[in-house]
Amino acid sequence: MTTVNEVKQSIYTYSYTKEERFICKLEMRAFFGFDSESNILETSVQVDPSRSPFMKERLDVLAEGSSIEEIIKKTEHIIFKEKTIKVVFIKNPSGESRSFSDRRDIEREVGFYLQGDVDLKEPEQLLGIMNLNGKWLFGALFLSESVWFKHQQKPYEYSTALSTRMARSVVNIAVPDPVGLKVIDPCCGIGTVLIEASSMGIDIVGSDMNPKVMYGSQKNLAHFGYETTPVNLADMRKISGDYDVAIIDMPYNLCSVITEEEQLEMFESARSFAKKVLVVTIDPVDKFISQAGFTIVDRCIATKNKTFFREVLVCE
Numbered sequence: 001m002t003t004v005n006e007v008k009q010s011i012y013t014y015s016y017t018k019e020e021r022f023i024c025k026l027e028m029r030a031f032f033g034f035d036s037e038s039n040i041l042e043t044s045v046q047v048d049p050s051r052s053p054f055m056k057e058r059l060d061v062l063a064e065g066s067s068i069e070e071i072i073k074k075t076e077h078i079i080f081k082e083k084t085i086k087v088v089f090i091k092n093p094s095g096e097s098r099s100f101s102d103r104r105d106i107e108r109e110v111g112f113y114l115q116g117d118v119d120l121k122e123p124e125q126l127l128g129i130m131n132l133n134g135k136w137l138f139g140a141l142f143l144s145e146s147v148w149f150k151h152q153q154k155p156y157e158y159s160t161a162l163s164t165r166m167a168r169s170v171v172n173i174a175v176p177d178p179v180g181l182k183v184i185d186p187c188c189g190i191g192t193v194l195i196e197a198s199s200m201g202i203d204i205v206g207s208d209m210n211p212k213v214m215y216g217s218q219k220n221l222a223h224f225g226y227e228t229t230p231v232n233l234a235d236m237r238k239i240s241g242d243y244d245v246a247i248i249d250m251p252y253n254l255c256s257v258i259t260e261e262e263q264l265e266m267f268e269s270a271r272s273f274a275k276k277v278l279v280v281t282i283d284p285v286d287k288f289i290s291q292a293g294f295t296i297v298d299r300c301i302a303t304k305n306k307t308f309f310r311e312v313l314v315c316e
Contacts, residue, residue, distance in 0.1 A: 010058055013056045050146075086120055250266075296314065
């Protein structure tokens with residue numbers, strides 16, 4: 001007899017724009033150690049799909065077969081005891097298209113033979129069926145919730161701040177597994193990164209040398225219920241402590257012009273309090289990162305439009 005906990009493979013489906021392609025792939029590499037050329041990724045690693053702004057869903061495979069009939073034979077012994085269930089057909093973003101009626105027929109056919117209480121309106125556990133590379137896959141389905149979308153309407157906003165989608169991906173790239181890690185955003189601005197990290201339960205603190213900006217960050221965090229996330233007034237070059245990861249969105253607007261000497265000082269300071277640094281920058285800073293004692297281990301270019309580019313650098 002099989003239980004729903006026996007999972008050896010997970011399938012993730014993705015959705016991203018042309019401009020987001022490279023940062024999405026960098027996020028894949030952070031989570032899984034590799035990326036995918038398609039909108040589908042197969043791995044044994046399980047990540048909550050709501051963490052990523054690009055993941056649509058995760059299917060934890062319980063059975064596979066060459067036909068729907070084979071799937072039914074393999075799943076009729078799976079017992080769903082504790083939760084009500086519903087079968088959902090998963091569209092393959094890289095595969096053939098099926099009509100609405102065909103998808104519903106497949107859902108009904110597979111669901112008819114399952115052992116469990118079905119609830120089509122408010123199921124406690126979704127079950128997915130999809131066709132991938134000629135094989136049928138069935139398993140527990142987890143949909144992504146667009147948490148980042150709720151954070152778009154902040155009381156305080158800057159036009160030059162990271163988008164909530166990019167900020168969420170940046171946090172994932174910097175901290176793919178947050179368990180036991182202490183994180184700092186030493187140039188937190190209005191708190192976009194802090195909000196995304198806090199919503200994922202990451203232990204993070206923020207600081208900024210501009211008191212007005214720090215105030216806006218505190219208000220934004222409180223607006224979304226994260227007022228317990230600390231935000232301090234501090235020059236990054238004077239920060240002390242011991243952090244596992246620092247996320248640095250380099251100042252670049254007209255009110256935050258810094259010299260090359262100041263950039264080097266920022267990275268040297270980061271080296272003193274963080275083991276790993278993720279840098280977001282519009283200027284080339286490789287030499288300063290190297291001079292400060294970091295090594296760039298991965299990177300990508302993220303575009304906002306055809307004329308505005310940011311580099312995301314993972315440094316250890």
